[in-house]
Amino acid sequence: xxxxxxxxxFYIALKDLRAYYLKPPNISWGIxxxxxxxxxxxxxxxxxxxxxxxxxxxxxxxxxTSSMEAxxxxxxxxxxxxxxxxLAPLRLSALLxxxxxxxxxxxxxxxxxxxxxxxxxFGVGSVNWPLLILALLLSAAAFSALGAxxxxxxxxxxxAQTLANFIRFPMMFLGGIFVPLGSMSPAxxxxxxxLPLTYAVEALRAAMDGxxxxxxxxxxxxxxxxxxxxxxxxVRTLARHIE
Amino acid sequence: xxDVIQVAQLTKHYPGARGAPPVRAVDGIEFAVRKGEVFxxxxxxxxxxxxxxxxxxxxxxxxxxxxxxxxxxxxxxVTQIKKRIGVVPETSNLxxxxxxxxxxxxxxxLYGVPRxxxxxxxxxxxxxxxxxxxxxxxxxxxxRGMKRALTVAAALAHxxxxxxxxxxxxxxxxxxxxxxxxxxxxxxxxxxTVFLTTHYxxxxxxxxxxxxxxxxxxxxxxxxxxxxxxRLPARPAVEATLADxxxxxxxxxxxxxxxxxxxxAALAQAAAEGRQVVALNTxxxxxxxxxxxxxxxxxxxxxAEKGKT
Ligand SMILES: Nc1ncnc2c1ncn2[C@@H]1O[C@H](COP(=O)(O)OP(=O)(O)OP(=O)(O)O)[C@@H](O)[C@H]1O
Ligand SMILES: [Mg+2]
Numbered sequence: 001x002x003x004x005x006x007x008x009x010f011y012i013a014l015k016d017l018r019a020y021y022l023k024p025p026n027i028s029w030g031i032x033x034x035x036x037x038x039x040x041x042x043x044x045x046x047x048x049x050x051x052x053x054x055x056x057x058x059x060x061x062x063x064x065t066s067s068m069e070a071x072x073x074x075x076x077x078x079x080x081x082x083x084x085x086x087l088a089p090l091r092l093s094a095l096l097x098x099x100x101x102x103x104x105x106x107x108x109x110x111x112x113x114x115x116x117x118x119x120x121x122f123g124v125g126s127v128n129w130p131l132l133i134l135a136l137l138l139s140a141a142a143f144s145a146l147g148a149x150x151x152x153x154x155x156x157x158x159x160a161q162t163l164a165n166f167i168r169f170p171m172m173f174l175g176g177i178f179v180p181l182g183s184m185s186p187a188x189x190x191x192x193x194x195l196p197l198t199y200a201v202e203a204l205r206a207a208m209d210g211x212x213x214x215x216x217x218x219x220x221x222x223x224x225x226x227x228x229x230x231x232x233x234x235v236r237t238l239a240r241h242i243e
Numbered sequence: 244x245x246d247v248i249q250v251a252q253l254t255k256h257y258p259g260a261r262g263a264p265p266v267r268a269v270d271g272i273e274f275a276v277r278k279g280e281v282f283x284x285x286x287x288x289x290x291x292x293x294x295x296x297x298x299x300x301x302x303x304x305x306x307x308x309x310x311x312x313x314x315x316x317x318x319x320x321v322t323q324i325k326k327r328i329g330v331v332p333e334t335s336n337l338x339x340x341x342x343x344x345x346x347x348x349x350x351x352x353l354y355g356v357p358r359x360x361x362x363x364x365x366x367x368x369x370x371x372x373x374x375x376x377x378x379x380x381x382x383x384x385x386x387r388g389m390k391r392a393l394t395v396a397a398a399l400a401h402x403x404x405x406x407x408x409x410x411x412x413x414x415x416x417x418x419x420x421x422x423x424x425x426x427x428x429x430x431x432x433x434x435x436t437v438f439l440t441t442h443y444x445x446x447x448x449x450x451x452x453x454x455x456x457x458x459x460x461x462x463x464x465x466x467x468x469x470x471x472x473x474r475l476p477a478r479p480a481v482e483a484t485l486a487d488x489x490x491x492x493x494x495x496x497x498x499x500x501x502x503x504x505x506x507x508a509a510l511a512q513a514a515a516e517g518r519q520v521v522a523l524n525t526x527x528x529x530x531x532x533x534x535x536x537x538x539x540x541x542x543x544x545x546x547a548e549k550g551k552t
Contacts, residue, residue, distance in 0.1 A: 001322065004355065011352040019340040080336035086302055088353040089325040243304055 005094035008094065012098025013105060020068055021106040022045050034059040034114070039045065041178055053118045053160040054204035055177030060114045060199055061136065062143050062168060065107030069147030069159050072165040073099060073238075078157065086242065096148055103144035108136060124209030135207050138223040139200035145230035146196065152237040196226040245314065247405055247436045248276035248299065253308035255294050255460075267369030270460035271308065276438060281431050283343045285453030285534075292440035293333050293462040299438070300330050313405060318475050326354065329398030333409040334515045335390040339383035343374055343393055346382055347400055354401035364507040368396040372426070395426065399435075406430065412446060424450060443515040458538050470531045483509035484522035492521070 020026065038056045042049055053210055076082035085095050119127075145166065154160045172187060173179065175197030183188055192198045203219040255269040267416070269291040276282040284292050296305040297312055301321040310317040312324045337346040347365040354365065363368045369375045372392040377385060385393065391411060398406060411419035427450055428539055430437060441447050447454050449470050455465040464471060487493075495512070497504035513520045 004322070004326070006354055007355055011349065015338070015341070015349050015352075032309075079339065080332065081338055083302065083332060083336055084350070085353070087300060087325060087330050089322050089355075090353070091322070185333050196360055242302065 005090050008088055008090035009094045009098040013101035017105060020072055033063055050122045052210050055201055057111055057115060057204050058200040061107050061111045061139050062197055063102040064110040065140050065143040066147035066164060069103030069144050070150040071187035073151035073156050073161045074154055074160045083137060092238055096235055098142045100148055101146055104140040107140050128207045128210045128212060131212060132207035135203035138220055141227035142196045142223045145227045149230045149234040152234050171195045176201045196223060201221050203214055246275040247313060249311045250274050252307050252468050253310060256306045256454045257300060264305045267460050270463050274462060274465055276405050276457055279434050279436055280452040281437040281439055281450050283338060283447040283454040284457060285447045285454050286457035287442055290457045291518055293409055296407050296440060300407055301325055327403055329375055329403035329406045331408045334541055335394040337394055340381060342381055344377045344378045350397040350400045358365045372396045388415050397516040405436045410440055413507050415493045444530045444534060448478060456537060464537050475533055475536055476526045479505055481505045482524050482526050485513050486521050487518045491519055
């Protein structure tokens with residue numbers, strides 16, 4: 001049972017990467033979009049460009065993992081190909097974990113490229129590597145689970161894109177990338193606390209600056225909780241399709 | 244030999260559209276499929292064929308009833324069942340983005356075919372389904388018949404002892420359909436048990452060891468082709484082809500208590516009208532006659548072209 005699940009998960013992720021993620025337009029959009037966004041911001045607010053790096057990483061990861069992830073499942077449901085996976089000898093949770101893994105692998109690859117560029121430009125400084133890797137992994141899991149949930153919750157591909165953007169764009173502005181949490185109104189700060197991106201940015205900032213506090217552990221825990229809850233919700237929603 | 248599929252009181256109701264009563268897609272069907280046979284599930288559009296296949300393959304949960312497949316309980320051991328069955332759904336559904344070869348390999352990966360066997364098996368299946376030339380062509384660019392053949396190949400990739408085929412030849416041209424039927428007949432020779440849904444009477448008659456006739460979610464008859472035909476009340480008849488002095492030809496049907504009596508009636512009429520009997524023939528009942536007799540439906544409902552892939 002476990003062996004079937006693990007094997008299925010691995011090959012589903014691999015297949016998704018080959019069939020969808022590693023297509024040229026997807027790769028360039030994954031990298032270009034966050035860069036363009038941050039650049040636009042930096043031009044209007046020249047100053048410490050380096051401070052924007054954690055936000056840039058978090059954005060790249062968010063868009064890299066969730067853009068394709070949010071449409072793969074609904075797309076395959078439309079074409080009927082999802083049925084092939086539902087017929088295969090593996091549990092629903094393993095099927096979805098495979099989808100999740102594909103999104104994470106792609107998002108992390110693109111983010112690693114962006115990280116390399118940022119480090120080359122600004123120097124390595126006092127990066128806390130174990131923390132950085134953990135923060136990237138947990139953020140990728142949370143964002144990918146968000147994408148998976150969006151994908152099983154809708155019926156049409158365009159609905160998935162709309163819903164994903166409806167969730168992601170407010171996150172970009174309230175996630176502490178461009179506006180620090182401290183300077184938000186209390187009401188907005190409450191909203192910010194409900195968004196996974198906020199915790200990803202915080203954790204990545206701590207890792208990049210090498211300043212680890214007890215708040216960082218909380219950030220990581222919250223990211224893990226987001227991943228688990230969203231994944232569980234996605235599995236339950238997919239199970240309802242089989243009624 | 245235990246039956247490969249045993250179904251008891253299997254039922255599926257779908258909630259009706261707003262205000263309408265629930266749809267009884269499948270309504271308490273019972274049957275058993277024997278090891279090694281081609282079992283036909285024959286019925287008109289909307290009879291519940293696909294719904295039955297979807298229940299038996301774990302894609303949808305029965306409202307009531309139970310099934311054992313290859314000795315495993317559908318309700319509790321569905322993963323064991325999934326490992327051992329191949330399924331060709333109504334619509335060919337491989338991955339558009341992957342080549343014919345990669346699609347086969349991915350199927351094998353999902354079912355745990357060992358790495359060292361995958362390539363050879365994929366090449367073998369491509370050759371068998373005459374798709375070797377299309378090895379590296381994306382699924383999206385294959386013709387409808389090729390897509391169908393590759394979908395069957397993918398279902399066979401892990402060598403399942405039981406294969407579900409949901410209308411494998413619907414929408415194919417005559418040649419492709421014939422070639423696919425030949426392949427189904429080959430599978431039977433290899434000992435694969437086949438559960439085949441179709442609405443083509445002659446396909447069912449040609450391929451199936453036994454046939455269940457399903458109409459509106461219920462099985463109205465289940466027997467061998469000959470057994471089904473034997474249910475028609477014996478009405479001995481002959482068809483006589485008569486020619487008049489001007490060479491005009493007419494075919495007439497004569498019935499009687501025996502073939503002899505019917506023949507005499509034909510000869511008598513020919514003599515009385517000064518026509519000549521040029522051919523006499525005793526028609527055997529077709530599955531179509533049986534279908535019309537048992538269901539009260541016109542056979543046309545079975546022939547309606549659905550234009551599916
Ligand atoms: N998901 C669904 N929701 C509601 N009703 C459904 C659903 N699937 C099938 N039905 C209904 O169940 C009945 C049986 O459908 P099914 O697809 O099993 O027929 P079929 O014998 O396969 O027909 P066809 O020859 O057209 O493929 C039909 O009345 C159909 O409308
Ligand atoms: Mg059908």
